[in-house]
Amino acid sequence: MSTRPLIEMSRTHPPLVPDVxxxxxxxxxxxxxxxxxxxxxxxxxxxxxxxxxxxxxxxxxxxxxxxxxxxxxxxxxxxxxxxxxxxxxxxxxxxxxxxxxxxxxxxxxxxxxxxxxxxxxxxxxxxxxxxxxxxxxxxxxxxxxxxxxxxxxxxxxxxxxxxxxxxxxxxxxxxxxxxxxxxxxxxxxxxxxxxxxxxxxxxxxxxxxxxxxxxxxxxxxxxxxxxxxxxxxxxxxxxxxxxxxxxxxxxxxxxxxxxxxxxERIVAAVRHEMRARHSLLEPKLKSFDAVTREGALHVWIRLPKALCGKELADLIRLRGVSVGTGDPYTLPGFVTPQALRIGIGHAKSHAELIEAVEVVAECHDHFLRTAA
Ligand SMILES: Cc1ncc(COP(=O)(O)O)c(C=O)c1O
CATH class of the missing domain: 3.40.640.10 (Type I PLP-dependent aspartate aminotransferase-like (Major domain))
Incomplete structure (x- = not known):
């Protein structure tokens, strides 16, 4: 259980760019x-x-x-x-x-x-x-x-x-x-x-x-x-x-x-910050089956079918990071994709972003290993 305040990664907010x-x-x-x-x-x-x-x-x-x-x-x-x-x-x-x-x-x-x-x-x-x-x-x-x-x-x-x-x-x-x-x-x-x-x-x-x-x-x-x-x-x-x-x-x-x-100047500053966040995360995302694109405010991490995204999200939350799953997006009659949605714009700093993604990676690895 984490004792620091929860890091919010379940939302797709753009990063704050207070200088601009x-x-x-x-x-x-x-x-x-x-x-x-x-x-x-x-x-x-x-x-x-x-x-x-x-x-x-x-x-x-x-x-x-x-x-x-x-x-x-x-x-x-x-x-x-x-x-x-x-x-x-x-x-x-x-x-x-x-x-x-x-x-x-x-x-x-x-x-x-x-x-x-x-x-x-x-x-x-x-x-x-x-x-x-x-x-x-x-x-x-x-x-x-x-x-x-x-x-x-x-x-x-x-x-x-x-x-x-x-x-x-x-x-x-x-x-x-x-x-x-x-x-x-x-x-x-x-x-x-x-x-x-x-x-x-x-x-x-x-x-x-x-x-x-x-x-x-x-x-x-x-x-x-x-x-x-x-x-x-x-x-x-x-x-x-x-x-x-x-x-x-x-x-x-x-x-x-x-x-x-x-x-236009604010949008340019948001883009600039998102470019920095994507470069920072690129090496860290290699261990996931992750989809994202230039400018995206989030990363979609796909899990093997047998694993439950919600259970993994609960585990990550116990470690002090809030992430989303595919559940709320699923229509009646469709199978929920086992996935995590992690917002990368909301973290207050690069250090917080890295810390949160590392927690996600550790929980993800643990989850894959214990499920195997
Ligand atoms: C696809 C999509 N549309 C709209 C919104 C919200 O927009 P607004 O604040 O303008 O209602 C969001 C926010 O999460 C969104 O993801």
Whole structure:
């Protein structure tokens, strides 16, 4: 049993980069406070974002989409999960099917129970969803929409080639479903391919949250809808809910950071730190069956089938390190992969990161030996 505080490795938070983030955030906040009257700013709902927020969101998402979308298509939300709540309720709805990766981001499964839609898993390979498997699901279940990550899939880090992205876009047209593309990890690799939404903009709901590239607690995510009309239809005025709106201060600071280039400088600092962490870990990961990629905030460690990921995670926790497993990502009817998900961005220092990975390695070795 460890006596030091638990080292948190179960989350995919980006590393803190205080030397860059703190002055940028302080300056953006000071500018916002100088430019706007607090009573007027905080005294009003942000609805889909002000014109300035939506224009900034268009610039921010445009860096991934290849073209800057019309600001009227952009909705500023209180984080990706809030956007899910609106989109999955509105685009899929009770008793209808949402196609998802066979290991999917756990809140989708929670929302399925709450909102009554049916998540159906699609088999994946190292590029993520397999088009043939998706086509089979389209034939048998006619999904209303597909939720996926084309870059650094959570939890496998699978990333699609251009051919794969185009094949998914093509299927969406042929089988007439909407694409809900969560591109939250996509700013972390040095260079990246355009999202699927760039190939099928007329049916894509593109989500770019700032939680993984700027700061985990920011609670701002930009949604790009297929059209101005559809953005309004899903978010305003008929929906009679306001929980998804970004708090005015966060939305305004985010706008300011995008407009002044501060957002870009913070993302560059996060990338730089992640590069250092990946180089540090590379030799240490050789003893695992580990999958990760440039810029990824986590490592996915596969275990032999006979071993239980949860038992290993419990053992690691007794040694003072918290790691995730494949269990929460598994859809009903699918076999849980025996694996660990270790977040590498959250550790407070390189020394803490190394200490935690060494604990994982020792427990992993012990587990393999005693199981053999
Ligand atoms: C795939 C994915 N989407 C969204 C989120 C959370 O985003 P937000 O803070 O914008 O709700 C996470 C965080 O773990 C995630 O892994």
């Amino acid at each position: 983030f703190d002055p940028e955030y302080r300056e953006a906040l000071a500018n916002v406070m100088a430019r706007f009257t607090p009573s007027e700013m905080i005294g009003a709902h942000r609805w889909m974002g002000t014109d300035a927020d939506r224009a900034a969101g268009a610039i921010f998402t445009g860096q991934r989409l290849g073209v800057v979308p019309e600001p009227g298509r952009v909705v500023v939300t209180n984080g990706t999960q809030s956007a899910f709540n609106m989109l999955l309720g509105g685009l899929v709805g009770r008793d209808n099917v949402l196609a998802v990766e066979c290991l999917t981001y756990p809140p989708i499964l929670v929302l399925a129970r709450r909102l009554g839609f049916i998540p159906k898993g699609v088999e994946m390979d190292e590029e993520g969803i397999i088009p043939e498997a998706l086509e089979e699901l389209c034939r048998s279940h006619s999904p209303k929409a597909l939720y996926l990550l084309s870059t650094l899939q959570n939890p496998t880090t699978a990333t699609m080639s251009t051919t794969r992205r185009m094949a998914i876009a093509d299927l969406a047209r042929r089988y007439d479903f909407q694409i809900i593309e969560d591109d939250i990890y996509s700013l972390l690799p040095e260079s990246n391919l355009p999202p699927i939404s760039a190939y099928a903009p007329e049916r894509s709901w593109y989500l770019l949250g700032v939680a993984k590239s700027i700061a985990a607690g920011f609670k701002v995510a930009y949604v790009v809808a297929p059209s101005v009309r559809l953005a309004e239809q899903q978010f305003w005025p008929g929906v009679r809910a306001t929980f998804w709106m970004a708090a005015p201060i966060s939305a305004a600071v985010s706008t300011q950071l995008i407009d002044t280039g501060g957002a």
